[in-house]
Amino acid sequence: MTSLDSVLDKDGVRLTVDDAVATVTLTNPAKRNAQSPALWRALTEAGRALPGSVRVVVLRGEGKSFSAGLDRQAFTPEGFDGEPSFLDMARGPEAELDATIAEYQEAFTWWRRNDIVSIAAVQGHAIGAGFQLALSCDLRIVAEDVQFAMRETSLGLVPDLTGTHPLVNLVGYARALEICATGRFVHAEEAERTGLANLVVPAGELDAAARDLAAALLAAPRDAVVETKALLSGAVSRGYEDQRVAERAAQGRRLRDLAGITD
Numbered sequence: 001m002t003s004l005d006s007v008l009d010k011d012g013v014r015l016t017v018d019d020a021v022a023t024v025t026l027t028n029p030a031k032r033n034a035q036s037p038a039l040w041r042a043l044t045e046a047g048r049a050l051p052g053s054v055r056v057v058v059l060r061g062e063g064k065s066f067s068a069g070l071d072r073q074a075f076t077p078e079g080f081d082g083e084p085s086f087l088d089m090a091r092g093p094e095a096e097l098d099a100t101i102a103e104y105q106e107a108f109t110w111w112r113r114n115d116i117v118s119i120a121a122v123q124g125h126a127i128g129a130g131f132q133l134a135l136s137c138d139l140r141i142v143a144e145d146v147q148f149a150m151r152e153t154s155l156g157l158v159p160d161l162t163g164t165h166p167l168v169n170l171v172g173y174a175r176a177l178e179i180c181a182t183g184r185f186v187h188a189e190e191a192e193r194t195g196l197a198n199l200v201v202p203a204g205e206l207d208a209a210a211r212d213l214a215a216a217l218l219a220a221p222r223d224a225v226v227e228t229k230a231l232l233s234g235a236v237s238r239g240y241e242d243q244r245v246a247e248r249a250a251q252g253r254r255l256r257d258l259a260g261i262t263d
Contacts, residue, residue, distance in 0.1 A: 005017050005018070007022075007046075007049050007051075008042065008045060008046050008049055009027075010042050010045075011036075011038040011039050011041065011042040012026060012027050012028040012033065012036070012038070012039045012042065013025070013026065013027065013039055013042035013043055013045075013046055014027050015046040015049060015050075017050075017051055017053075017054060019053060020053055020054060020055040020056060020218055021054070021055070021056045021057075021058065021214050021218070022050055022051075022054045022056070022057045022058070023057075023058045023059075023060065024043070024046050024057060024058070024059045024060070025059075025060050025061070025062060026039075026059075026060070026061040026062060026066070026067055027062050028062075029061070029062040029063025029064070029065070030063075031068070031071065032063065032064070032065040032067065032068035032124075032125060033061040033062070033063065033065060033066065033067040033068065033130070034067065034068050034069065034070065034071035034072075035067060035069065035070050035071060035129045035130070035133075036070075036071050036073075036074065036080055036083075037074075037080065037083050037104065038080065038083070039107075040103075040104050040106075040107035041107070043107035043108075043133075044106045044107045044110070047107075047110035047111070047113075048110075050116070054116060055115075055116060055117065055217070055218060055222055055225070056116065056117050056118075056119065056214040056217050056218060057111065057116050057117075057118045057119070057137075058118075058119045058121060058210045058211075058214060059111070059118060059119065059120045059121065059133070059134075059137055060120075060121040060206075060207065060210065061122075061123070061130075063124075064123070064124045065123070065124035065125040065126075065130075066120075066121075066122040066123055066124060066125065066126045066130055066133075066134065066146075067125070067126055067127070067129065067130030067133060067134075068125045068127050068130060069125075069127035069128030069129045069130045069131070069151065070128055070129045074086045075087065101160055104161065105160070105161055105162050107133075107161075108132060108133060108136040108161045108162040108163075109136070109162060111136040111137045111138070112136065112137075112138060112233065114226050114229050114230045114233070115226055117138050117139065117217050117225065117229065118136070118137040118138045118139070119137060119138070119139045119140070119141060119210050119213055119214060120133070120134040120136075120137035120139070120140045120141070121141050121142075121206050121207060121209070121210040122134050122140055122141070122142045122143065122146050122148075122197075122206075123142070123143035123145060123146060123203050123206055124143070124145055124146065124147065125147050125149075126146065126147065126148050126149075127147075127148075127149045127151055128149070128150060128151045128152055128159070129161055131148045131149060131150050131163060132150075132159055132161040132162060132163030133161070134148070135162075135163045135166040135167055135170075136162060136163070136166070138229070139198050139213065140191075140196060140197050140198055141197070141198060141199045141200075141201065141206065141209050141210055141213060142188055142191055142192075142196075142197040142199070142200055142201075142206075143188070143200070143201065143202065143203035143206045144188050144200055144201070144202055144203060145188070145203055146187065146188050146191060146197070146200075147185045147186070147187060148185065148186040148187075148191060148196065149179075149183055149184065149185045149186065150163070150167070150179055150180045150183060151183045152180070153180050153181050153183060154183035159180060164176070164180075167179070167180075169236060170194070170195045170196055171194045171195060171196060175194065188200045198213075199213070223254065223257060224254060227250045227253065227254060228250075230250070231243075231246055231247060231250055234246060
C-alpha cells in the first residue's frame with residue numbers, strides 16, 4: 001500500500017487508511033502485543049474512526065508474535081496505572097463487572113460488520129485474548145510459525161472476549177471444547193485443515209498475502225459483497241427455508257439496484 005494516512009495511534013494500536021483498505025496494527029512487540037483495557041478501548045475507537053470509504057480492514061501485529069494475550073499485570077493487586085485491577089473489579093457489584101466486560105468486548109465485535117471484510121494476518125503466538133482477536137475477524141491468513149491457544153480455562157477463567165461463538169462455528173463443538181479445556185497449541189497445518197485459517201504462508205510473505213487478499217476482495221462491487229456477507233453470516237442461525245427467503249430478498253435488492261429501480 002502507498003501513502004497511508006494515520007487516523008489513530010495510541011495505547012498500542014495504530015490505524016492507517018489507504019482509500020478502501022484500513023490497517024489496524026498492534027504496536028507493542030516488546031511485550032508481544034499483550035493486551036490491556038487501554039488497548040481494547042483503542043481498538044474500539046479504531047472501529048468507530050473508520051472512514052466510510054473503507055471496505056477491507058487488515059489486522060496485524062508488529063514483531064514475532066501477533067498477540068500473546070492479556071497482559072498478566074491485570075491480575076496483580078496494583079493492576080495498570082489509572083485502571084482498576086481485575087481483582088478489585090471481581091470484588092465489586094456483579095452488574096458493574098458485567099458492564100465492564102461488555103465494554104471490553106466492544107473491541108472484538110465491530111470486525112464482523114456487514115459493510116467491511118476483516119482479515120487477521122497472524123504470526124507467532126496468538127494466545128487467549130490474542131486468539132479471540134484473530135477469531136473476531138472474518139478471515140485469517142497465518143504464518144507457518146503460528147501458535148493459537150485458548151489458555152483461559154487453564155487459568156481458572158473462561159474465554160469471554162467473543163471468541164467462543166466463531167470458534168465453535170469454525171471447528172465444531174467437540175474440537176472447540178478440547179482446544180479450550182486443554183489449552184493446547186493449534187499450529188498452522190491444523191488451523192488450515194480445520195478452517196481456523198484460510199491460508200498458510202511463510203512468515204516473510206504474510207503482509208503481502210494479506211494485501212493480495214484485500215485486493216481480491218475489492219474486485220467485486222461493494223454492495224454485492226455486503227449482501228453476500230450478510231447472507232452467509234445469517235445462515236448460521238437461519239433454517240434452510242428461511243435462508244432461501246433471505247437469498248431471494250437479497251437478490252431482488254441487487255437486481256433492482258442494477259436496473260436503477262429505487263423503492
